[in-house]
């Protein structure tokens with residue numbers, strides 16, 4: 009029996025602020041010595057009080073607007089109580105009853121089909137510290153003691169809670185990918201899953217035959233897109249199997265074990281703890297009046313999906329091409345600048361997707377660090393279009409620009425491509441050089457023994473290679489024939 | 494010289510005009526604490542070296558021709574729940590014994606910047622929970638007016654230290670009357686300013702939405718100068734309002750009650766109030782009438798019926814939350830356990846005293862699902878109704894006069910024999926905290942046995958300057974309380 013899959017996601021997005029949510033500590037904690045980015049406030053030293061970081065509010069509102077949410081004025085923070093070593097106040101300050109951004113949706117394309125995923129809300133909260141267990145695998149079990157690093161404690165997070173609107177792993181992946189893309193477009197988060205800037209908790213259940221939601225299982229500890237897919241596939245299969253065998257599922261939280269490729273039960277929801285939420289009276293309600301919201305709205309850039317559609321229309325790109333090029337805002341900007349410099353839209357798209365991507369991939373670079381100005385690369389592509397250069401030559405020029413940090417002009421000179429096609433005396437000189445290096449072949453032809461013309465083709469190839477493709481093959485053949493004739 | 498009989502303003506004037514030095518004032522204060530406080534136990538940490546060094550810095554500044562501020566050379570003491578840089582801050586609890594903060598509470602910082610000299614930390618009920626200053630790990634403070642009796646609480650040490658003439662001014666914190674009630678019991682003037690008037694940064698919290706720093710002095714004029722120094726916006730406390738404060742001491746110049754409307758609280762059983770306190774109310778009302786005020790009567794039915802229950806819901810819920818950070822992990826008392834959870838339990842059980850444990854337990858219960866909806870949520874709604882009732886009252890009246898406590902300072906030990914009566918004693922004080930209003934305990938007279946009789950005056954939110962002005966008119970007629978005479 010095929011059951012319908014129901015997936016809802018909670019995404020924790022670390023906001024790109026300079027300081028933490030409630031104090032002036034630096035957020036630059038990756039690689040920092042443990043417990044150096046801390047202060048009396050984030051360590052909950054008696055007498056200290058939290059003070060809201062306005063920039064974090066700006067970023068949450070930005071993200072909320074990007075997700076078509078309704079921004080709420082005067083929302084409050086709550087204290088969520090639990091005792092744990094990574095939580096200095098013994099409560100986490102989070103938004104509970106009323107989140108700053110309510111509702112909203114995100115339109116994604118999964119497996120070629122458009123899909124609207126509704127959101128419940130987006131709220132602000134602080135992160136907890138990190139426990140470090142001195143076992144080989146870094147896990148708690150077997151550790152004689154644990155250390156706490158509070159550098160991450162108090163980092164600003166926005167939690168985006170979706171409705172259970174996704175029905176396949178592909179839709180979940182498309183949703184996460186697009187949330188990450190949006191976060192980067194809006195510059196609210198770097199959205200790196202590996203470094204923990206974007207963390208995903210997955211809720212998955214299978215629909216009952218009567219259409220009602222089945223028992224919900226929460227999956228945690230997933231830190232890559234690939235793991236989301238694998239964890240979901242595993243969990244869906246597991247739930248189907250349990251139900252097929254007539255068993256019952258329990259509402260629980262399961263951990264994804266990436267190495268083993270399985271989910272494991274962590275804790276059952278039956279014993280869910282009572283967090284004893286309490287209004288955080290040390291913080292005033294968040295001011296988000298309509299004029300403030302409009303100011304933020306006016307500052308928003310073109311949304312990624314708008315850019316994608318526009319590129320398809322304006323530059324005639326395919327959906328796939330447009331999606332690839334607009335995935336990163338900086339790449340989209342790069343592309344548009346190339347076109348402005350005279351590169352034909354389709355060719356520029358090819359270069360962006362193939363050559364530029366290849367270099368970025370090989371060099372482990374980000375487009376923001378790509379050293380070749382878009383204008384120069386655009387000009388180069390335009391030259392190919394005008395047949396001033398061959399494709400091969402242009403690629404050599406690009407390699408020289410990148411590898412030797414040359415300008416377009418310098419690289420063209422270096423590759424002998426500055427004068428355009430190689431003809432006449434220059435070409436004759438190259439042919440002489442090839443002849444000198446291949447006396448046997450020359451002799452064979454001269455003796456009239458090159459019956460099938462194989463040697464002549466061989467020499468022609470060498471000349472073409474020597475001229476790096478800048479000579480006209482017909483002219484090369486003709487000149488060789490003349491010289492040997 | 495007998496500096497202890499001088500007001501803070503007289504001391505500052507004398508230091509600035511070089512009639513005497515700040516150091517000599519500090520020395521006298523320290524000497525008096527060393528000798529006299531054996532009797533009262535109002536100071537738990539004496540800061541002798543720090544105080545003398547600070548006093549000498551003031552004298553040097555005066556010598557250079559600089560103005561060290563409106564409280565130049567004035568010795569002051571603060572309740573032991575104010576963080577003081579480099580000086581042990583214990584909240585009179587085993588939980589924090591030995592803990593030394595690395596920063597000054599904003600209120601302490603402001604006092605120091607105004608030239609005041611910190612001489613000591615004062616005794617209090619553990620974590621500010623209580624109204625007798627008997628639950629301190631340092632032992633009880635005795636009321637200087639009658640050492641058989643309690644000084645009130647929880648800022649009992651701060652009120653006693655002023656009443657005994659050990660310092661002219663002190664700071665306390667007021668969550669439900671913890672500055673005003675001890676001020677009343679010890680026969681000094683104490684004030685709880687409007688919520689949001691003074692920064693709470695650096696005060697070990699009891700209940701975030703109720704706590705406010707309160708100045709204690711022997712006269713209203715000194716309270717006003719302290720308010721000028723303390724009431725400032727603070728970027729470290731988002732509940733400390735950003736608005737232009739008036740000159741509080743300026744409000745006292747030519748203060749008058751002509752044309753003002755003074756409401757007198759009705760609707761409670763007058764016979765339940767000790768006679769000298771009822772007489773004090775009558776006397777205060779009479780003074781206001783003679784000063785040209787119109788007297789009206791006001792009943793606050795919702796407030797009077799619900800304030801105590803509402804107060805304990807809000808305060809204890811918050812307290813259980815704010816005291817959760819004392820888990821033995823990073824500071825304070827730590828006990829070993831076989832696992833994390835046992836470590837928390839043991840650390841907290843050993844660290845907190847009985848009253849604190851009781852309140853945390855009740856508070857935790859109040860916030861638990863089910864109780865939260867049935868008790869806590871209604872309490873917050875009642876709180877709003879109380880606020881509204883006051884808003885309505887202050888549409889027609891400028892001030893409200895009512896008792897501050899139903900009883901005169903009582904003998905020690907009552908908190909153990911009759912805790913409910915003790916909690917009910919909070920009925921008149923907690924209203925100001927729930928509604929965020931400024932309120933003052935003003936001494937009117939002393940009984941023949943020497944027990945102080947005080948009244949409470951309340952004003953609309955942020956009407957602190959007007960409140961001080963009104964109090965100064967009454968004080969002028971009634972006379973200000975002198976420090977305890979020492980043989």
Ligand SMILES: [Zn+2]
Nearest residue numbers: 031033047050
């Ligand atoms: Zn910090």
